[in-house]
Amino acid sequence: MKKITIDPLTRVEGHGKVTIHLDDAGDVKEARLHIIEFRGFERFILGRPFWEVPVIVQRLCGICPVSHHLAAAKAMDRIVGGEQLTPTAEKMRRLMHYGQIFQSHALHFFHLSSPDLLFGTDGSAASAFAAPREQRHVLAVAKSFPELGRQGILMRKFGQEVIQATAGKKIHGTGAIPGGVNRNLSVEARDHLRKDADQMIRWSKKAVAVARDFTMDHLLEIATFGAFDSNHLSLVRPRDGALELYDGVLRAIDKDGKTLVDGLEDQRYLEALSEEVRPWTYMKFPFLKTLGPQHGWYRVGPLARLNTCRFVPSPEAEAARIEFQAVTHQKPNNVTMAYHWARMIELLHAGEVIRDLLDDADLQGEDLVTQGPRREEAVGIIEAPRGTLIHHYRVDRNDQVTMCNLIVSTTHNNEPMNQAIMRVAQDTLAKKPEITEGLLNGIEVAVRAYDPCLSCATHAMGKMPLQVQVVDAHGAVAAERIRSHELDAP
Amino acid sequence: MTSSQEATNHPEKPRIATVSLAGCFGCHMSILDIDERILALAEIVDFARSPINDYKTFDGRCTVGIIEGGCCNEENVHVLEDFRKNCDVLVSLGDCAINGGIPAMRNNIPLRECLEEAYLKSPGVYNPSGTIPNDEELPLLLNRVYPCNEVVKIDHFIPGCPPPADAIFEVLSALLAGRTPAIAYGDLKYD
Ligand code: SF4
Ligand code: NI
Numbered sequence: 001m002k003k004i005t006i007d008p009l010t011r012v013e014g015h016g017k018v019t020i021h022l023d024d025a026g027d028v029k030e031a032r033l034h035i036i037e038f039r040g041f042e043r044f045i046l047g048r049p050f051w052e053v054p055v056i057v058q059r060l061c062g063i064c065p066v067s068h069h070l071a072a073a074k075a076m077d078r079i080v081g082g083e084q085l086t087p088t089a090e091k092m093r094r095l096m097h098y099g100q101i102f103q104s105h106a107l108h109f110f111h112l113s114s115p116d117l118l119f120g121t122d123g124s125a126a127s128a129f130a131a132p133r134e135q136r137h138v139l140a141v142a143k144s145f146p147e148l149g150r151q152g153i154l155m156r157k158f159g160q161e162v163i164q165a166t167a168g169k170k171i172h173g174t175g176a177i178p179g180g181v182n183r184n185l186s187v188e189a190r191d192h193l194r195k196d197a198d199q200m201i202r203w204s205k206k207a208v209a210v211a212r213d214f215t216m217d218h219l220l221e222i223a224t225f226g227a228f229d230s231n232h233l234s235l236v237r238p239r240d241g242a243l244e245l246y247d248g249v250l251r252a253i254d255k256d257g258k259t260l261v262d263g264l265e266d267q268r269y270l271e272a273l274s275e276e277v278r279p280w281t282y283m284k285f286p287f288l289k290t291l292g293p294q295h296g297w298y299r300v301g302p303l304a305r306l307n308t309c310r311f312v313p314s315p316e317a318e319a320a321r322i323e324f325q326a327v328t329h330q331k332p333n334n335v336t337m338a339y340h341w342a343r344m345i346e347l348l349h350a351g352e353v354i355r356d357l358l359d360d361a362d363l364q365g366e367d368l369v370t371q372g373p374r375r376e377e378a379v380g381i382i383e384a385p386r387g388t389l390i391h392h393y394r395v396d397r398n399d400q401v402t403m404c405n406l407i408v409s410t411t412h413n414n415e416p417m418n419q420a421i422m423r424v425a426q427d428t429l430a431k432k433p434e435i436t437e438g439l440l441n442g443i444e445v446a447v448r449a450y451d452p453c454l455s456c457a458t459h460a461m462g463k464m465p466l467q468v469q470v471v472d473a474h475g476a477v478a479a480e481r482i483r484s485h486e487l488d489a490p
Numbered sequence: 491m492t493s494s495q496e497a498t499n500h501p502e503k504p505r506i507a508t509v510s511l512a513g514c515f516g517c518h519m520s521i522l523d524i525d526e527r528i529l530a531l532a533e534i535v536d537f538a539r540s541p542i543n544d545y546k547t548f549d550g551r552c553t554v555g556i557i558e559g560g561c562c563n564e565e566n567v568h569v570l571e572d573f574r575k576n577c578d579v580l581v582s583l584g585d586c587a588i589n590g591g592i593p594a595m596r597n598n599i600p601l602r603e604c605l606e607e608a609y610l611k612s613p614g615v616y617n618p619s620g621t622i623p624n625d626e627e628l629p630l631l632l633n634r635v636y637p638c639n640e641v642v643k644i645d646h647f648i649p650g651c652p653p654p655a656d657a658i659f660e661v662l663s664a665l666l667a668g669r670t671p672a673i674a675y676g677d678l679k680y681d
Contacts, residue, residue, distance in 0.1 A: 038562075061516075170523055
């Protein structure tokens with residue numbers, strides 16, 4: 001009887017457990033990241049009045065609440081016939097959204113991932129890219145790299161302040177309402193944010209450099225670590241294919257950059273996407289219908305977005321993207337660890353967008369809400385920090401929700417995360433069903449690159465226990481290990 | 491958040507553990523919203539197991555345990571009981587821990603209907619065999635979402651969804667100083 005189990009994956013938020021399955025020859029055949037939480041949002045939202053939805057559904061996730069708030073609001077705009085937002089409403093929402101991208105990317109990089117990048121490569125770590133356990137947090141970063149640690153904390157704070165200024169609260173605010181927003185940006189709030197905006201861009205550029213240097217210095221190891229070819233999907237700006245995070249059309253490409261889907265309007269997402277259910281996890285497996293469940297899966301998030309977009313519409317981040325693309329000779333980048341660099345380029349982009357928006361007088365406009373002919377069905381899609389986020393609702397004449405379908409960012413990355421774990425297991429296990437520290441670290445580092453919001457994915461959030469099991473060809477547990485502080489249970 | 495070794499070198503430092511059960515992690519984000527103050531806090535306390543560091547189990551007694559979220563599955567119950575066993579004082583942080591919060595909206599709906607909605611009925615679902623996830627790896631879901639104080643004794647409650655960072659900081663400072671927390675009226679939220 002042999003089986004491998006890893007439990008808790010702490011800094012990957014949400015619950016998870018990993019099993020690794022071997023074939024008769026003892027080779028790794030499959031890896032499964034089990035998402036073990038289920039919330040039931042899609043059912044209990046039924047019957048609620050539609051205007052409550054943007055406020056309720058953001059409780060799916062306290063890390064990216066603005067994404068859910070805005071995806072739901074965009075759908076409800078269409079329900080009230082108000083999807084042509086006033087300039088003030090659209091810009092307030094954009095500002096809120098880019099504030100959220102900024103805080104979430106800063107959180108992921110400085111609080112969750114930078115320890116791996118900063119401490120995991122200094123020779124003291126058990127395996128490449130995994131910081132020693134007692135250093136895996138932002139306080140350790142602040143201790144060894146005081147400037148960088150402090151900047152990380154203050155960058156997240158800045159993003160949270162942008163959200164507070166536009167939504168009234170840092171977490172679970174109320175800024176967007178069907179057809180618009182409930183406030184404009186006060187001159188005081190604007191001036192307060194303006195004060196720090198240039199500093200944030202300077203610090204973002206430093207963060208890009210940290211991620212870039214890490215990548216370039218470890219190019220050889222990174223090229224194969226948890227790496228695999230995949231399709232990529234994101235929204236892009238309709239007219240020119242630019243990176244666009246608030247509102248756009250769907251575009252998908254294959255591993256070489258060949259177009260699979262282009263210019264698909266958000267309302268028609270079901271023409272392109274379907275989701276498979278598998279019995280061993282609560283998280284579904286989305287795929288492109290034209291390619292089917294076997295081959296149609298794809299990556300989303302910062303790496304996918306930099307692959308699908310034609311350019312980044314802000315100068316400093318675009319310069320960073322060109323440098324990023326040169327490494328793969330303008331071809332799509334399929335390297336798992338490249339997510340970190342891509343994420344920091346987006347952080348810089350968000351900083352530039354925020355700075356420019358703050359100069360826009362429309363944010364002080366008074367025309368906040370619009371309405372038109374009522375609809376009964378609508379889709380809202382947004383590029384959340386972790387990737388494409390889809391909300392789809394039906395609302396009856398009594399204003400009650402009758403159908404709700406949510407495909408959250410992390411769900412799109414379900415198969416990619418399983419693939420990344422499989423690659424790590426294949427490289428580490430070498431026919432011995434033994435769970436080493438290197439395997440545990442490798443799995444955590446690979447999963448963390450995707451910045452999974454397992455809270456979002458299960459329509460829940462929680463701690464992330466990582467438990468790894470190796471299962472042989474007959475379904476017997478070959479090895480099992482639970483990640484714990486001092487003691488690793490057999 | 492020092493290593494366990496350092497922690498034993500300073501046995502007098504109070505230790506804080508935190509966990510997210512059936513919550514959205516927003517309460518933990520609100521802890522992080524104390525911003526730079528976390529650096530000062532880290533000087534006077536050690537963080538034991540918490541999603542914000544990489545410690546996954548208890549390695550000794552803790553002064554304060556902070557709970558986000560209620561209990562929606564059997565695993566939540568086990569973790570909560572473990573916290574009660576290992577912490578001197580338990581704090582229910584936020585509405586989910588206090589009364590189940592938004593996830594408890596499923597309490598008046600049969601669980602089966604919630605699962606069917608997500609895995610059988612949702613548009614675009616590809617599920618030819620009509621599978622509802624039921625693997626042995628998945629912990630059993632409870633019939634409803636339970637507030638933490640219905641499962642173990644809770645000593646303090648901080649309301650809000652999430653509670654403001656200032657309220658959290660005040661409660662932590664007061665508990666560490668051995669005084670009764672005094673949350674400013676404006677920081678008492680019932681959203
Ligand atoms: S109380 Fe609110 S912020 Fe806290 S976990 Fe629950 S939903 Fe999230
Ligand atoms: Ni999320």
